[in-house]
Amino acid sequence: MKLLERYLLQIERYLPRKDKAEVSDELRSLFLDQLEDYDDTDQTKEDRLKDMIIEFGSPLQVAMKYRNDKPIILRELEPFLFMVFKIISISVPSALLFVTALGVYSDNIDVSTGFLVLELLKAIPSIFMALVTALGIVFLIFAGLSRALDPNKIEDDFHPDYLPPIPVDVYKVSMFEAIIGTAGGLVFLYVFNYQPGLIAVYYDNVREPLLNSNFDKILPFLNVSVSLTMLLQGYYLFKQSKSKLTITFEAVLQVFSGIILILLSQADIFNDIIINGFNIEIIPTLFKIGMIVGAVAAFIGAIVKIVKVFLAKEKR
Amino acid sequence: MSNFDDIIKNLQQELRKGTLVLAVLSQLFEKHYGYSLVETLNKHGLQIDQNTLYPLLRRLDKQGLLEATWDVSETRPRKYYKLSELGIRVYNELKNTYYNSHTVIENMMKEVE
Known part of the structure; x- marks a missing residue:
């Protein structure tokens, strides 16, 4: 019954996340009920299923019957x-x-x-x-x-033989994480690259940047890390699933980020005028501890991620 | 397909669409799973596309007209539907509306026959 699962998976692609599993279960139950009822000796169950699927319609058509919303993109x-x-x-x-x-x-x-x-x-x-x-x-x-365009006039060629295979090792994507990751990255790139010195202490119409030029030396590496993370999260938003390959990439990125955090912890990135002027030496110390803890967490997270992916059972 | 056939097909679809909900609700005083409901409707002479029936059942369920439960005691899990209290009230209202419309339209058509 792989054909049925391949068909259901394609229907799910066009459904809202909250409806995917339920609709899929309902349709699976319907198809299996019908197949059980089938007693035509001239046709194999696989062929019968193929006919049923053709009769039922393309995944897109089926999914659209479940949707009442009008999509921005047809x-x-x-x-x-x-x-x-x-x-x-x-x-x-x-x-x-x-x-x-x-x-x-x-x-x-x-x-x-x-x-x-x-x-x-x-x-x-x-x-x-x-x-x-x-x-x-x-x-x-x-x-x-x-x-x-009139949606009814757009051709929707479909045949069960051309249904894509079920992807192996598909893992869930947290939409929240993907959206926050992308939006946060965008804000980071904008603030640190287009508004340098925005993070500052303001007094008497004077703006004294909080970070010194040492931070600018590390910024290109941060840009790479953030950009790659955003690309990955954008890809997740588009695909709505993870694979072993993307999770491995995620772990590598996490290690890279950990190294940058260590660099940040070791570099003296705070503006001495502010730190000494306001007598807040505690801030660089706390920052250093935070960065080291973050780096360790990133390394452990990457290891856990890899172990989980390669040892855990496939889930979707 | 000729223009005439197109028009007839569209109008028949519209006519059917309005009464389909009533037909489905009428059969759900008894508990049914999707395929058994299709069979029951077919037995009464109402051919319905399954890819129309299932989204309809889901919509009625979401509106609170049906009570849906998954039965996992059988060999395969099945989702059963039955009219809820609200569904029964809605069905009765719709039924009266249908009978009234039917009478009115029948009288009008008889006048011109």
């Missing part, structure tokens, strides 16, 4: 939207990285690799902004198309 257009998203997500960063590298070389032909890497890292926030803008524009175009 379900029929979703695959095209995601395809365009994928193309943009690859082409825009690649093109901008290429242009940045070209710009660096055009300014000075004798560029060291380290300098080039640093310049590319600095460009990450701008690339991210460009990517978000491009994706936003495409989304708006598709939203406009969804208003203009």
